[in-house]
Every structure is written in C-alpha cells, then in structure tokens.
Amino acid sequence: MEKQLERVSVALGGNPNCGKTTLFNELTGARQHVGNYPGVTVEKKEGYTRRNGTEVHIVDLPGTYSLTAYSQDEVVARNFITESNVRTVINIVDSSNLERNLYLTVQLLELGVPVCVALNMIDAAEKRGITIDADKLSQLMGIPVIPTIARTGHGKNELMDEAIKLSRTTEKRTEFEISYGDDLDSALSEMVTIIEENNFLSNQYPARWLGIKYLENDELIISKGDAVNPTVSNKLKKIVKNTSTHLQKTLNTYPEALISDYRYGYIASILKQGVIKRQGDINKLELSDKIDKVLTNRFFGPLIMAAIVYGLYQFVFTYSETPVGWVEGFFGLLNEAASNNMSEGMLKSLVISGIIDGVGGVLGFVPLIMFMFFGISILEDSGYLARVAFMLDKVFAVFGLHGNSVMAFIVSGGIAGGCAVPGVMASRTLKSKKEKLATLLTVPFMNCGAKMPVMALLVGAFFAKDEATMMLIITVIAWSGALIVAKILRMTVISGPPTPFVMELPPYRLPTIKGLLIHTWERTWQYIKKAGTIILGISIILWAMMTFPGLTENEVAFFENQRETIQKAASAELLGEIEAAAEDEEAEFSEAAAAIKEQLETVDMLEAEKALRNSIAGSIGTAMEPISQAAGFDWRTNIALVGGFAAKEVVVSTLGTAYSLGEVDPEETGSLSETLQKDPAWNPMVALSLILFTIFYAPCFVTVVAIGREAGSWKWAAFSMIFNTVLAFTVATLVYQIGSAMGF
Amino acid sequence: MAVINMREMKDNQSGKISSIKVEGELGRRIRDMGLIPGTEFTVQGRAPLYDPVAVRVRGFTLSLRNREADYIDVEVN
Incomplete structure (x- = not known):
C-alpha cells in the first residue's frame, strides 16, 4: 500500500521586495493558485511543494513592513496567522536590510507563532560587503535561520526541512519577550495579569501581545476587546492612559514611539553581538542608487x-x-x-x-x-x-x-x-x-x-x-x-x-x-476566464435579445413577396446564373445578374435589420436613439454600449453580432472594422465620440461590484454607474456637437 | 551641531534624527520604516518636482513627502 503523504501548512511572510514571491514561485512552481482571503479581496496565493514525503501547503501572506491595524494587508496577515490552522511562519528577510526586516520578525514572534527565518539574497548582501553569521542570529533570537537565494533555489530544501520540523512541534505558542523599558514593562505586566485573570481574548492572542496592542492604540484589537468584555477593556485603557500621561511628562514621548524604539534597539543589540559585519559605509551608494541618479533625475x-x-x-x-x-x-x-x-x-x-x-x-x-x-x-x-x-x-x-x-x-x-x-x-x-x-x-x-x-x-x-x-x-x-x-x-x-x-x-x-511568466500568465488567465465565461454567457443572452421576438408572420410574408416579385421580373437565365454562382466563389456575374442579386440582397438586409429592430435589444436601442443621437450614436451603438456594462469587450462582440446579423452575403467576410468604415452612419467624429464615451461611462458590472465591496458601501457602486454615465454622455455630446459644427 | 527640519536639508547632506513629533498613522509608518531618534541617514535626492524626498537609511532608500518630513528634526553638522 502506498504511504499516505503527511501534510503541513506554512505561511510565507515578509517585507515587500524581500524576494518573497520569487521564493514562493521557486518552491511551488506551477502548483499554485490565486484566490482571495475570506471576506476581503486581498489576493491570497497558495501552493504546494513536496519534501521528503511531506506535502507542504504554502500560503503567501501579503508583503508588509509591520502588523498594525492601519492597512488591510497587515490586518489580513496577522488575522491569518492567529486564526488559521497554519502552524509555522517562514519569515523571509532581505539580508541587505536586516535591521528593518527583523522589525517584522519581532512582531511575528510576539504573536506567539513558530517562526523560521529565511536569510534571503545572502549573495547580494555579500556583494555589498555584508557578512551575516546565521548561526549566531539563530542562537540569539532562538529561532532557525537559513541563508537562501530565492532566485537559484539555494537553501530552499534546508528551509523546508526546518519549516516541517517546526510544524511538528506540539507547543501551541512560543515564548518571546523583549523589554520595552521600565515604564512600559510594568504597565504590560499589570495588563497581562488582568488579561490572564479574565481570560480576555487570550484563546486567540498572547496576553502580552494584547497589552502591546492596547499601548499602540490598535483600533481593531481595542474594539474587539470592547465588544468581548468592556469592563476589562476599560481597565486596560486606563492603564494605557496613565502610562501615556506619565511618558509625556517624563520623556516627552508616546507609548507607540517607545515601542518602536525598543524594537529597533533590541534588533541593534542582537546585530551588534557579532551577527553582522560590514565593510565600508552602510549608506554608501550602490549601483541601484547610481541608476536612480539618472532615472529619477529632474530632467x-x-x-x-x-x-x-x-x-x-x-x-x-x-x-x-x-x-x-x-x-x-x-x-x-x-x-x-x-x-x-x-x-x-x-x-x-x-x-x-x-x-x-x-x-x-x-x-x-x-x-x-x-x-x-x-x-x-x-x-x-x-x-x-x-x-x-x-x-x-x-x-x-x-x-x-x-x-x-x-x-x-x-x-x-x-x-x-x-x-x-x-x-x-x-x-x-x-x-x-x-x-x-x-x-x-x-x-x-x-x-x-x-x-x-x-x-x-x-x-x-x-x-x-x-x-x-x-x-x-x-x-x-x-x-x-x-x-x-x-x-x-x-x-x-x-x-x-x-x-x-x-x-x-x-x-x-x-x-x-519564471516570475515574469507566472505573473503574465496569471493576469492573462484572469482575462481569458472572464472572456470565456462571462462573455460567452453574455454573447448568448445578447444573441437571444437580438433574435427574439423576431418578425411577425405578416412581415415575413411581406419580405418573401418582395423577393418573389424581383425573381418573377428576372429571366430564368439570370436566376440560374446567380444560383450557379452560389456554388462557386470566384464566379463572375453579368451586369444584369449582379443587379438582380443586389436587389435580392437589399431585401434580405432590410429584413434582417427589421428583425433586429423588432428584437428586445433593438427596442431598447431604438428607444434611446433620440437621446443618444446628440452624441452621434445610433441604435446599434446603443445596444453595444448596453452590452458593455456586462464587460467592456462586449461592445466589440455586440457590434460584431449586430452587423453580422445585418449582413447577408456569406462571401463578404470583411472584418467589423471594414464594415464600420463603409457604414454611412459612421465617421471619425462618431468614432471619437464613442471612444470618449467608452473611457468615461459606467464601469462593467464586475468592477461595480468590486467598487461596492472595496468602498464598503453599495451607495458608491451606484454612484460610479450613474455619475460616470452622465459624465461620459456630457463629454461625448460636447465633443461630437462642437466637432460636427466645425465640420470634422 | 545644529538641529534643523528635515525639509531644510540639502541633497547629499547627512544627519541624525533628534526627534519625531507625530503620533498616529504617520508616526507609526515613519517609525516602522526605521526612522527613530538616533538614526543616521543621508538625503539622497528629491523627485523631479522637489517632492517627495528620498533618504538613504539603514542601507535602503525611503521616500517621504516634504510635509511628512516636517515632523522630523535632525541634528546636522
């Protein structure tokens, strides 16, 4: 029997630009997919990799510098760590920027989650004259530290081994504490006692971390605390207030400022103990800065x-x-x-x-x-x-x-x-x-x-x-x-x-x-999926809207009559010639036969046009035509623009459908572009007016939905539809009227 | 030694942060990026429209608007 694969879940966290995505791609390759974190639209990348018979499920957290409540990315990252069943965080740090990157590491550790550090781009750091003693760093911080080069995959196996090992630890939380100075430490220990006595949110968060968040004035945690137990929350707030007043008087500073100072102080004290050796000036200009001298030059x-x-x-x-x-x-x-x-x-x-x-x-x-x-x-x-x-x-x-x-x-x-x-x-x-x-x-x-x-x-x-x-x-x-x-x-x-x-x-x-291809593919695939599903669906609905209810029996008979009249008037010889030509694309007509053919085609086109105008879409388009004519749009364009609300590319396919329905001759396979050029209803002014209208009018409904969700209110979604359409119509009409008056 | 406002610093001038007088989100962002009292940095340059300013600090480049730099006092020689 085949051995069941053991599965563990780990999260990838780190600053933006630390090589996190590159490492994620290197680890998971094609075995990844993009979705959203529940309830929000922050992108969630997940993937799988295998190491020595263990299947590792990897979740790529949003890149953040910190874990405050100020940005959704940071909130998503910290919520995922505290709420999901992921047991380990691989914290990718840029070796060239160790100080600032470890600032996040400290915050991850304070969350009580097992952390494994990937000392990434170690080669670039060495080139800059920075030598890092990974073992020393590991020993001082009490966490595994693995040097990696995401680009080449160097160190990724060791990293996976450590992450798997950490995931198997049975302890739910790791203990990590740094000192924030006498004033804050005593406030914190007071708060921790209260939190632990009351079991205040402590199933979800470490007690000391909660205290720090109260000191940092973290709105999300405080409102959560207010909701769960207002009495305890108020007690904590009171301690924060007293501490804050005291700090203002004695040090002229705020708790949150002091917390940052001590975090950076802790990092500096670790790095000073022989972890990092630098040759030359830390702020000396790198190649990148020299490039910037040109690329961001004033001129x-x-x-x-x-x-x-x-x-x-x-x-x-x-x-x-x-x-x-x-x-x-x-x-x-x-x-x-x-x-x-x-x-x-x-x-x-x-x-x-x-x-x-x-x-x-x-x-x-x-x-x-x-x-x-x-x-x-x-x-x-x-x-x-x-x-x-x-x-x-x-x-x-x-x-x-x-x-x-x-x-x-x-x-x-x-x-x-x-x-x-x-x-x-x-x-x-x-x-x-x-x-x-x-x-x-x-x-x-x-x-x-x-x-x-x-x-x-x-x-x-x-x-x-x-x-x-x-x-x-x-x-x-x-x-x-x-x-x-x-x-x-x-x-x-x-x-x-x-x-x-x-x-x-x-x-x-x-x-x-690899990164470029994955990125390109993800985005293109998103478009194809949209095109393949929504667009196909809409195309069919629009086809139905443009086909039904169709012509009445009387109308059909009327057009049939007209055709018969033309055919009766023509000689059998000419009709035979036209019929024969239908089999042969290259056939040449006599002048008389061509004239008959054209008459017949005109009837067919009129019939098709009548059918389209009769259709649901035609009725809508026609009803709007008196207004839309001000901007130069006829009913066909109107139908297309209505379709464009579903997705903007539908404007093209609807115009295509509208025109191919109105076009009878199967030999005439000219593109839509040629059709428009030939149509007397079109000229460059109409095209310009439509371009302007397309830029400004209501976003497609998918965007409208996204706006509603992002803005947190459907009021703004509705606003974007109405406001944009009114704006677009005003702009298009002004340009079309002025342009036409000037004779363009 | 003189204490001046970050906005007044010239390109390529170095200094040491003496105080940051802002709370809340802006204060937090500035500190999270490693700008805390005692930090040494160099003004690397300014955007084509003279704002924002780019500074070299802790081995990386950080940009912030002049009106944000206004809250940062710097000791310069």
Missing part, C-alpha cells in the same frame, strides 16, 4: 519615464501582431467550418453570431494583453514602478490622491491593457478611506484590457494612420479625466486631509523569467 527622469511608457506601447502593438493574426485566423476558420457544415436555422445563427463571433472577438486580443502584462511585469518586478510613484506623487497629491494610487491606476489600465477589477483591488494598499475612494471611483476611466479591443477597433477603422499616437492620446485623456474628476470628488463628496506617503524605493533588480 531625464520624466523624459525616460515617458519614453518607457511609449516604448511599452510600441512593444505591445508591434510584437503582438503575428499572434493576433493567428487567433483571428483560427476563429475565421471556425466560422467558415460552421457556416459550411451547419444547416440554416436558429442553431447556426447561435453558433456563428453568438458563440464564435462573440468569443473570437475577445480572444483575438489575448496576445495583445499578454504582451502588455509581460511589459508591465518587467516594470513592476524591476522596481521601476516604485520610481514612477515617487516621481508622480507630487502630481497625485495635488489631485487629492496618493503616490500609491499610481499602482491602482496602472493596473487598471493607466498603461493601457490592465483591468479595473484587480485595479480597484490594488487600491487596497491605500489606507486612507478618502484617497482610496477617490482612486476607486476614478480608476475605471483608465483604458483597461477590455476597453482596448473597442479602442483598437475604432482607432484601426478611423485613425489607422496614427494608430500608436492615437492610443497614446486616449491614455492621456483617460488620465487627465481621472485626475480632474478625482480632484472634484476630493473637494466635494469626499473631502479631507491627505494620508502618509512613506514608501521604500527598492533596489533595481533584474526580473526573473
């Missing part, structure tokens, strides 16, 4: 930043052309196969117009999106994105946002091709409700990957000559619109003071191919 910095963003555009548009062609070709073949092999009727219409056109129109852009994400991952992993935040913070602060809003904007499509759903979630790193809300409500204006097909279609059809320039202009419009709206929101519905920026500028690093 070259912004220029290089603009060049990099534009370069990304070029990279995405140029290199993705070939694979885009492959995908389009594939769906073209599918379409042909279906139209040749299926008998006429509802099912054929469903398969071709609903399924193949709908999904194909969206999947055709997957290569584009993949290239885009690959490029963004390089910027992200190399550390350049943090410089973008650094250089742009002044601008963002002016608009009432935060330097970190950049991330949400960029993920949402600030560099075209993101997605507002993860973008909205990226706003979670913003701790101030107000800046977060302003970010949440304005990131949907960015050119997300789903809007890209719409933009690409319109730009390709009407501004083909200046494609790259036009896409850049679209990005600029989205950004300025978002910033202006953010400022207006921060002055009106969400006014208030700004929150701290305080951010690390991580050293530049060469991204790992």
